Amino acid sequence: xxxxxFTRTPIAPDELRRALADPACGGYAAFEGWVRDSNEGQRVRxxxxxxxxxxxxxxGERIVADAIARFGVAHAACVHRIGALAVGELAVWVxxxxxxxxxxxxxxxxxxxxxxxxxPIWKKEHYLNGDSGWVNCERCAAAPAQAAAEDxxxxxxxHEHV
Amino acid sequence: MxxxxxxxAGVGAGxxxxxxxxxxxxxxxxxMRTDKAALPYGGRSQLERAMTLIAPHVTRAYVSxxxxxxxxxxxxxxxxxxxxxxxxxxxxxxLAAQARHPEAAWLVLACDLxxxxxxxxxxLVRSRAPQRMATAYRSSHDGLPEPLCAIWEPRSAAPxxxxxxxxxxxxxxxxxxxxxxxxxxxxxxxxxxxxxPEEYRSAMTALAPQATADPKHITVQYxxxxxxxxxRRDEALVTRARTAAELYTELTQRYPxxxxxxxxxxxxNTEFREWTAPLADGDAVVFIPPVAGG
Numbered sequence: 179x180x181x182x183x184f185t186r187t188p189i190a191p192d193e194l195r196r197a198l199a200d201p202a203c204g205g206y207a208a209f210e211g212w213v214r215d216s217n218e219g220q221r222v223r224x225x226x227x228x229x230x231x232x233x234x235x236x237x238g239e240r241i242v243a244d245a246i247a248r249f250g251v252a253h254a255a256c257v258h259r260i261g262a263l264a265v266g267e268l269a270v271w272v273x274x275x276x277x278x279x280x281x282x283x284x285x286x287x288x289x290x291x292x293x294x295x296x297x298p299i300w301k302k303e304h305y306l307n308g309d310s311g312w313v314n315c316e317r318c319a320a321a322p323a324q325a326a327a328e329d330x331x332x333x334x335x336x337h338e339h340v
Numbered sequence: 341m342x343x344x345x346x347x348x349a350g351v352g353a354g355x356x357x358x359x360x361x362x363x364x365x366x367x368x369x370x371x372m373r374t375d376k377a378a379l380p381y382g383g384r385s386q387l388e389r390a391m392t393l394i395a396p397h398v399t400r401a402y403v404s405x406x407x408x409x410x411x412x413x414x415x416x417x418x419x420x421x422x423x424x425x426x427x428x429x430x431x432x433x434x435l436a437a438q439a440r441h442p443e444a445a446w447l448v449l450a451c452d453l454x455x456x457x458x459x460x461x462x463x464l465v466r467s468r469a470p471q472r473m474a475t476a477y478r479s480s481h482d483g484l485p486e487p488l489c490a491i492w493e494p495r496s497a498a499p500x501x502x503x504x505x506x507x508x509x510x511x512x513x514x515x516x517x518x519x520x521x522x523x524x525x526x527x528x529x530x531x532x533x534x535x536x537p538e539e540y541r542s543a544m545t546a547l548a549p550q551a552t553a554d555p556k557h558i559t560v561q562y563x564x565x566x567x568x569x570x571x572r573r574d575e576a577l578v579t580r581a582r583t584a585a586e587l588y589t590e591l592t593q594r595y596p597x598x599x600x601x602x603x604x605x606x607x608x609n610t611e612f613r614e615w616t617a618p619l620a621d622g623d624a625v626v627f628i629p630p631v632a633g634g
Contacts, residue, residue, distance in 0.1 A: 211634045227633075228564050230626055232610045258633060270634050294634040298607070300564035301632040314630035315565040315599065 179255055182238030184231055186261045189268045198253045198275040205279035207286040211270040213263050217313070221306035227260040227269065230298035234258075241292040249285040251276035256289055258299060356470035357494050360444040361398035363390045364433045364488060365415060365451045366406040366423055371535045376452045378414055379540060381547060390451045391418055393458060397465045398447055404433030430488055431504060431511045438497040445470065450488035452533045454543045459593075460530040464491065469521035473499070476515055480528035480600075485520055487511035489531050527593055528600075546586065555580055556621040558587065564629050570595045584608065584625055585615040599629055 179197040191210060198206060215222050242254050254274045263269055272289045276282040301313045365377040365387050372379075377387040384392075387403065394401050403418040410422055421440055423432040430450065437446055447465065449456070460477075468475045468491050476490035488511070492500075496518065503514050525531060534540050558581075561574040570591075581587035584606040591597065605628040606613055612628075619625070 228567075230561070230563055230607070230628065233607050233612075233626070236610065290634060295631070297631060297633040298563070298626075298628050299631055299633040300629060302564070312565045312629070313632040315603075315632075 180239075181242040181254065182235055182256050182258075184229055184234060184258055184260050186259070189257050189259060189271050191268070191271050191273075194255060194257060194271060194273055198255065198273050200252050200275055202277060203252050203275040204277055205282040206273065206275045207279065207282040208274070209270075209272040209286050209290045210268055211290070213265050213267050213269055215265045217303060220303070220309075222265065223304045223306050224262060224264045225304060226262050226302045227258070228300050228302070229258070229260050231260075234298050237297055238293065241289055241296065244292070245274070245285040245288045248288065249276070249281040251281050251285045254285055254289060256293060258293065258297070260299070356468070357443060357445040358399045359397065359447050359465070359468075359491065360437070360441060361394040361401035361447045361449070362404050362421065362433060362437045363387065363394060363401065363418075363449050363451050364404045364430050366404050366409060366433055367430070367452070372537065372540065375414075376534070379454075379534075381454050381544070385414060386454060387414055387418075387451050390449050390453070390456070393456065393461055394447060394449055397461060399444075402437065404437065425504070428504065428509050429511075431500070431509050431514075434492060434511070435501065435504065438492070438494070438500070442494060442497060445494060446492045448488060448490055448492055450533060452535065453489060453531055454534060454540075455527075455529050455532050455546060456489065457527060457530055460489070460525060460527055463526050464489065464523070467521070467523045472521045473519040474515055475521040475523065477525050477531060478522045479531065480525050484512055485515035485522060486531050487515050488533075490515070527589070529589055545582075546589075554621075556619055556623070558619060558622075559624045560587075560591070561624065561626045563626065565599065566597060566627055566629055569597050579619075582618060583616050584613065584619065584627075587619065587625060588615075588627060603630055604628055 195208065213225060238256055242256055245254050251274050256272045258270045270293065272286050274282045274285045302310055303313055304310045367376060369376040377385060379386045381389055391401055400419065402421045403415050405415050405420050405422050407422045409415055410420055421437050424436045425432040434446065434448060464475065464477065470493060472493065473496040474490055474492050476485040476487060479486050499518065500514060529546065534543050555578045557576065558579055559574060559576045562570045562572060567573055579587055579590060581590050585601060588601050601615065606615055607626040607628060608617060608623050
């Protein structure tokens, strides 16, 4: 299985999980990101992901390779949906298998955090009230200082949990 | 109509005051450590460049000088208005001009704006609101009025004099509190002023492409918000921009991009690169808006 891929069709986590199975591994950790029905007080009807795929695949492969090297896990993989998604659908999946649970959890957390920060992928939310907007682009363009403050807060949050 | 002046240029419709030009060259250039008005750009001094730019838009163009600069050869070539107040900064030049010709509106230009271009000046003159106190650009850096590339109407003279009498001298704050018509810059770097040798070198680099760089064929792909604002997914273009930063500046003149370059990253040929990385013929460039995966 490819370390990182984009897909336009629904993600099937069971198949992805089987590809990470290994008799040498005693632990498997996964993260699933789902489309939520609200964001920052707005009711979300659905969303659209758009990616710069050529660079995104390279960057995604680097993230997974980094995680394997850094945490010494046996296998890791990540799949990100692109296109139109409805509330409740699976947007991103990360799976890691390792000898022990601790490094599996940590590598899984690392991959999803880096994917959110570095991957050239954009999310347009469609709201119940008929509006839509590119997340992190349209609000932060008006308030860059606030976005920077939120980034700093997010960085602290990650630090506390890793 | 009170169309004073000869050629009719700068006379607005509907009874607007005739527009005269004032290039401010009375600064002390302390941080530059050399006379900013004399700095060369493309073979001529900044003062000559500013006087040439302003001429087509005004009935007559003057250079604003300190009293002790009037015989300086660079400044002596042009009609002058000497400051009557000392140590007031740029506002002194405007006060002296308004006192000399109270019937005129003044198109005021600082002489340390090497990136100022003809479209930016023409847009200001076209956008003039003669019934207001002034028409000025809103800075692309901080959103505040730019007093030194602005049109000051005759009606601003009395409040400006009172403002100075009350001990204040910041023309930007004056415009902020006055009835000022604020407009957006068509070219966000046009009003970058230069005060230090470093800023001068940076301006020279920004100006160099028009003068020296060969045209390059570049493809650009647009994603997400930039795709929507450009109204296209990709394009092939020919540019003299030498870096991705210069290319983005060029594109912001063509498309209504709302994202400042500080918010974006750049990829060249499918790798993240620095904004200052040089562009080569055949490069594929992608500007990357703030990402939102997961």
